[in-house]
Amino acid sequence: MFDKMTPNQRLIIAVLLSFVFFIAYTAIYPTEQPTETAQVQNSTEQKVELKEAPKVEDIVGHKISAQEATIANDLSTLTTLKSNDFILKIDTLGRISSKVLLQEMYNTNDNVHAQLIPQSGTKPLFIRFLDPALNEEATKIPYTADISEINLQDTPQKVVLTQKLSNLTVTKEITFYADGHYDVDVSLTQDKRYFIYLGQRPKVNEKEQMMAAVGALIYNDEELLTIIEDGDANERKSYSHIELAAAFDQYSASIMYGFSKDTNIIIDRDRDSNPIVYFEAVQNMKFSGYIGQKRYKTLHAIKPILTNAIEYGWFTFASKPLFQLLMWLHGLIGNWGWSIVALTVLIRVVLYPLTYKGMVSMQKMKDIAPQVKALQAKYKGDPQRMNAAVMDMYKKHGANPLGGCLPMLLQIPVFFAIYRVLLNAVELQGAPWMLWVNDLSRMDSTFVLPILMGASMYYQQKLTPSNFTDPLQEKIFKFLPIIFTFFFITFPSGLVLYWFVNNMFSIGQQFIVNQQFKNAKDAQIAAHKNVEKKDD
Structure with a gap:
């Protein structure tokens, strides 16, 4: 030969x-996104109607049908949660709007604290209703919280968010833990069709993503991992029997898990063909989430199945045991x-x-x-x-x-x-x-x-x-x-x-x-x- x-x-x-x-x-790196800033709102009750805001596509990050379209947005902070390792904020739309890591080891190349929630795109726990009239009202009426500031140490802390609409009340009970994960209990006074968003993937040190896959992944109960990288999302797809869904970059991820088997997980695309993850929720919905670094021991301690959010591409079958050996x-x-x-x-x-x-x-x-x-x-x-x-x-x-x-x-x-x-x-x-x-x-x-x-x-x-x-x-x-x-x-x-x-x-x-x-x-x-x- x-x-x-x-x-x-x-x-x-x-x-x-x-x-x-x-x-x-080797990947072509997208342009760096500016870091997000948000004002702190000290009051736990806010009755005034919010100002007119951008279209819902600017919030959720992907194109939606005409009958689902509505106006929405407000970035004022409702609750601030502080721990030794991070500062997390919840805005008046009931979303996790910011999470800043305080450990110096995770600082960006500019030596500033890493921000895991991008400014643009959708954010974790955002709710979108299928009814356009209801959705329009929900994006203008702010949530209220039972507490404006939380100091999180070893004991879990709960915040209760409430949104009172004309004919519907939405309640989110969120329990936060020092390791970065949280439990969510969402309840509606009436049965309405709605969606909960996972949030845009972290974009820390965007220019450092050398040959590393970034995007979204889902892991089902048959141990099948599906990865949709940024730029590769081409159509809306639905999945069921999902153990976890994640939006990830090289080192960090936003993860949701603990769904019921019949939960319909949807992966859509934004204007740049990047994946957007959300799921169709029921009247009373319980699940869990995590926003933070993909440290194996941390994820394993929360729930062993979360370690599947650490992806190695085609060579996962060999990379996983090699990493276990490296840790040993x-x-x-x-x-x-x-x-x-x-x-x-x-x-x-x-x-x-x-x-x-x-x-x-x-x-x-x-x-x-x-x-x-x-x-x-x-x-x-x-x-x-x-x-x-x-x-x-x-x-x-x-x-x-x-x-x-x-x-x-x-x-x-x-x-x-x-x-x-x-x-x-x-x-x-x-x-x-x-x-x-x-x-x-x-x-x-x-x-x-x-x-x-x-x-x-x-x-x-x-x-x-x-x-x-x-x-x-x-x-x-x-x-x-x-x-x-x-x-x-x-x-x-x-x-x-x-x-x-x-x-x-x-x-x-x-x-x-x-x-x-x-x-x-x-x-x-x-x-x-x-x-x-x-x-x-």
């Missing part, structure tokens, strides 16, 4: 294999950086037989390359005879032209899996390794780690056997370490650390293989000399 290819064809395949791990999920290593070592090092070494140890076989095959191909080239020149006018002679040469020396490529191809799923783990692990936020690396989730501002990675890649390339016959190919491949160094400059330090350690392990393994072949050649030469002496 490979001997029939032109040098340029082999170059294209080699470059594609080199880049496939790094650019397969962290429990032993106590440092996420050294845990990544240990995980990388363990993976390479497991894959050692596979990579060793590939390296041996490449070395054999290098050794017989001059003989193969001579056969190709000898039978240049007879391709069939040339191929037969080359295959006999391979068989005689135990070389396989696919031996170097196949093991590498088989490793790609493992590389993708560990890459997805490190890309989505919120635990790396604010986690130091050593010396200058004090946040494994962010790029190394000193550029030392990417440079070390590039240098290790260059040295590994020098040690690895090559069969280049085209000088242009050789020159291009010599520039690959420089190209990859520039790629890795903006990568999170945890990912660069993984690839650097991976390179170092490959260098050590290549040393072993090269030394074995050198020893074998030296033994052959010594044996040949002994034979010549005996003949003399």
